[in-house]
Amino acid sequence: MQSSSDFHGDALAYVDSIVKAAVEQGQVPGVVAAVARGKAVHVALAGVMAIGGAPMRRDTLFRITSMTKPMTAATVLSLVDEGLLKIDDPVDRWLPELADRQVLRRPDGPLDDTVPAQRPITVRDLLTFTWGFGMQGAMIMAAEPWPIFTATVDRELATFGPPQPATTPDPDTWMARLGELPLLAQPGDRWLYQTGSQVLGVLASRVAAAPFDRVLNERLLHPLGMRDTGFHAAETGRLATAYERRDGRLEVTDAPDGQWSRPPAFADGGAGLVSSVDDVVAFGRMLLRGGDEILAKPTVAEMTRNQLTRGQRENVWPGFSFLDDRGWGYGLSVLDDGRYSWDGGFGTTWSNVPSQDLTVVVLTQRAADETGLPAVCADVLAAARTASPS
Secondary structure, three states, X not given: OOOOOOOOOOHHHHHHHHHHHHHHOOOOOEEEEEEEEOOEEEEXXXXXXOOOOOEOOOOOEEEOHXXXXXXXXXXXXXXXXXOOOOXXXXXXXXXXXXXXXXXXXXXOOOOOOEEEOOOOOEXXXXXXXXXXXXXXXXXXXXXXXXXXXXXXXXXXXOOOOOOOOOOOOOHHHHHHHHHOXXXXXXXXXXXXXXXXXXXXXXHHHHHHOXXXXXXXXXXXXXXXXXXXXEOOOOOHHHXXXXXXXXXXXXXXXXXXXXXXXXXXXXXXXXXXXXXXXXXXXXXXXXXXXXXXXXXOHHHHHHHOOOOOOHHHHHOOOOXXXXXXXXXXXXXXXXXXXXXXXXXXXXXXXXXXXHHHOEEEEEEEOEOOEOOEOOHHXXXXXXXXXXXXXX
């Protein structure tokens, strides 16, 4: 559905051509993209769900990995709006595994060389990724694995790498194993990626006294009609095959009957969801409309503004240079011009541009590599901004 009052002239045809060219150029096997403004939604698709397979469909499912994070944050914030949580509450009441933390003297040091945490971890710390634990670039680039990195792998936490739904343990076991480890930084000191969203999923489950997948569904997915979104693909025939580029060739990393074909033991609030283009658009439009019945308007404003202090941004360790030109809200990145967005490492992206009432979603099944996401992700956003009146 579209109208000329919502988008400029032939600009949407340009979006279509970008999507088609991405497949023809070999960027991706297939892509589904949407640009939405007002009540108009334009969807462009090209290519195939798997190399040599069926054509891409509007309702194809993709592993959206880290685009799960803002959906998890919105779910937790709905609990705050209801008064079941306060943003500056210590989380020890619900997550006793995180009480009385120890902190590594050096992030690459031995696990027993620690000092006590200076204060408890709060809900805000988890939402802003400043609670003291998570990924940073140096640990990935290190010649020898850091002890803390090895410890998370040994415990199957799937927190310093891609999601592993087939092997990650149940939430209580996951939290117990995480609780055995020291923090990498003092609470509130530094921004560290990923783990905060996983913990938020467990927090939401315990506060609501229900599994996280049910809490997410009741508070976000069902009210928005996001029927395609969940922690596994109930219809595996709609799930695109996942690829990554190795030595110049695309190699399968997950097939439709692979890790996302059955419910996981751990509903990973950091990177576990599959979704469709229309579902992600529904989520983005909800935020642009000020929260609908999901979140209070002031809550959306807080979620989508930079929450990091100057000191926290200056303390970001090497390897996450994207924070040089943007901030972090609750589960998403925020640019100085008011845009907010987040990407999925398996080849997906979502952006809201409030100044243009614009939501843009690009879903592919080719993972980011050393050059970043497939170029079509940025190209569609740029074209959509041109297509939408300011």
